[in-house]
Every structure is written in structure tokens, then in C-alpha cells.
Amino acid sequence: MLIFKGDKLLVRDVIFEFDDRPKKGKILRSSEDLPPPWREVPAWCEVDEAHVSQGGAEWLDLRAVWQRWGDRAFVYAGTSYQYMNWLRQARFCSNCAAPLVPKEEDRGLLCGECGRTYYAPLHPAIIVAVERDGKLLLAHNSRMPAGRCSVIAGFVEPGESLEQTLAREVMEEVGIEVEDIRYFGSQSWPFPCSLMLGFTARWKDGELHPDGTELDDANWYAPDALPDIPPPLSISRRLIDDFVTRMSQ
Ligand SMILES: [Zn+2]
Numbered sequence: 001m002l003i004f005k006g007d008k009l010l011v012r013d014v015i016f017e018f019d020d021r022p023k024k025g026k027i028l029r030s031s032e033d034l035p036p037p038w039r040e041v042p043a044w045c046e047v048d049e050a051h052v053s054q055g056g057a058e059w060l061d062l063r064a065v066w067q068r069w070g071d072r073a074f075v076y077a078g079t080s081y082q083y084m085n086w087l088r089q090a091r092f093c094s095n096c097a098a099p100l101v102p103k104e105e106d107r108g109l110l111c112g113e114c115g116r117t118y119y120a121p122l123h124p125a126i127i128v129a130v131e132r133d134g135k136l137l138l139a140h141n142s143r144m145p146a147g148r149c150s151v152i153a154g155f156v157e158p159g160e161s162l163e164q165t166l167a168r169e170v171m172e173e174v175g176i177e178v179e180d181i182r183y184f185g186s187q188s189w190p191f192p193c194s195l196m197l198g199f200t201a202r203w204k205d206g207e208l209h210p211d212g213t214e215l216d217d218a219n220w221y222a223p224d225a226l227p228d229i230p231p232p233l234s235i236s237r238r239l240i241d242d243f244v245t246r247m248s249q
Pocket of ligand 1: 093094095096097098111112113114115116
């Protein structure tokens with residue numbers, strides 16, 4: 001069983017999954033108390049903030065779990081985390097304010113008053129590696145550590161295709177047009193409920209003008225002269241590594 005407290009997971013030495021639910025302390029919610037479809041994801045429970053773990057255990061956020069145990073553990077724990085996080089936020093119907101109850105047929109929530117059904121939200125976002133003449137576009141986001149640069153990303157808005165989102169985000173953030181958009185791969189990103197859809201694209205027209213709010217710097221980088229980039233495992237890093245590999249062939 002995965003034991004969460006807030007956004008952190010209980011871990012001990014080499015394990016992040018425990019045989020039993022905690023016997024002491026208050027359990028706020030648990031997959032074991034939900035109908036069968038809810039128990040088809042890795043078992044989880046959420047303890048309250050006063051919960052004290054026994055010797056040798058520590059609480060890690062999902063990024064740290066990822067660093068320590070890799071992609072499979074991140075996806076495994078991230079799946080349960082997204083359901084747990086949604087259940088603690090989606091407690092009442094946004095149509096009539098009555099309490100929501102977990103459905104028996106699937107992992108949805110049902111309003112007993114007005115009958116409206118809710119499902120766990122997923123927010124798609126594009127992330128794109130743009131190339132120009134053997135160089136890669138990397139930008140510094142004002143929320144990232146100083147000196148750290150990454151590829152362009154942004155959320156899909158209603159009415160948009162993924163290609164339109166990509167073109168809009170690149171134009172808004174750095175002021176250039178792109179072409180030759182190709183799908184690269186995707187990654188679940190449970191902070192709190194994103195799905196990252198990765199692409200590559202080529203520069204078409206325009207010069208770099210960072211928007212000055214979200215991005216305060218952007219440049220074209222040769223594969224042998226990259227700045228500080230995101231750690232391994234993220235799809236942003238996979239896009240950058242893919243660029244470096246292709247340029248070295
Ligand atoms: Zn309702």
C-alpha cells in the first residue's frame with residue numbers, strides 16, 4: 001500500500017510500498033474503502049498531517065521518488081496520487097453542491113441529488129523541441145532555477161488541436177513560426193493532473209523575442225554547448241537527449 005501525507009509518499013530504505021495500511025493515526029481516505037473499480041490502481045491511503053512514521057521512514061514528494069526509483073515507480077505512485085488528490089478536492093457537486101459518492105461501475109464520482117457524473121481531470125499540455133540549423137531552442141522560465149533552460153511547453157486550450165497549441169505557444173513565448181511538427185512521445189505528469197505530449201518542430205520564420213514574463217531568456221544552442229538542462233527522466237530531457245543523439249550521428 002502507498003501511504004501518502006499531503007503530496008508526499010512514505011518511503012523506507014529501498015521501499016515506497018508497504019504491506020499494510022497504518023494501524024495508528026487517522027486515515028483520511030483509502031482505496032480499500034472504495035468500490036472494486038477504484039481498487040484496480042495501486043492501493044493507497046492518505047493519513048492526516050499529524051501522522052508520525054516509525055523509525056527510518058521519510059516522506060518524499062513524487063519528484064524525489066522518481067529520482068530514487070525511476071520512471072516505473074513514478075508512474076505507479078503517480079497514478080494513485082492523481083486519484084487520491086482528485087478525491088480530496090472533488091467532494092461536492094459543482095452543479096448542486098450535494099456530496100459526491102464513488103461509483104460502483106467505474107472510477108467516477110456521482111452526485112446523488114442531480115445525477116451528474118464526474119471523472120478524474122486530465123490537462124493536456126504540449127512540449128516541443130524546436131530546431132534551427134543544427135541548434136536547439138532552449139529558454140529560461142522565470143520559475144526555474146537560475147541558469148536552467150528547457151524546451152517550450154504550454155497547456156492546450158479549448159477548441160485547439162495539438163498543432164495549433166504548439167504554434168500558438170511558440171509564437172507567444174518566443175515570437176517565431178515553426179513547421180514540420182512531429183509527434184515524439186508522451187508522459188503522465190501528476191502535478192497535479194497533466195499529460196505532457198512531446199513534439200519536435202523546425203524553425204520557419206522570425207527571430208527570438210522571449211515574452212519577458214513567463215520566459216526571460218531564449219537562445220539557439222549547439223549540441224556540444226548546452227546550458228544547465230532538466231534532470232534525466234522528464235520528457236523535456238528526453239527531447240533534449242534525442243536532439244543531441246541525432247546531431248551526433
Ligand atoms: Zn449535483
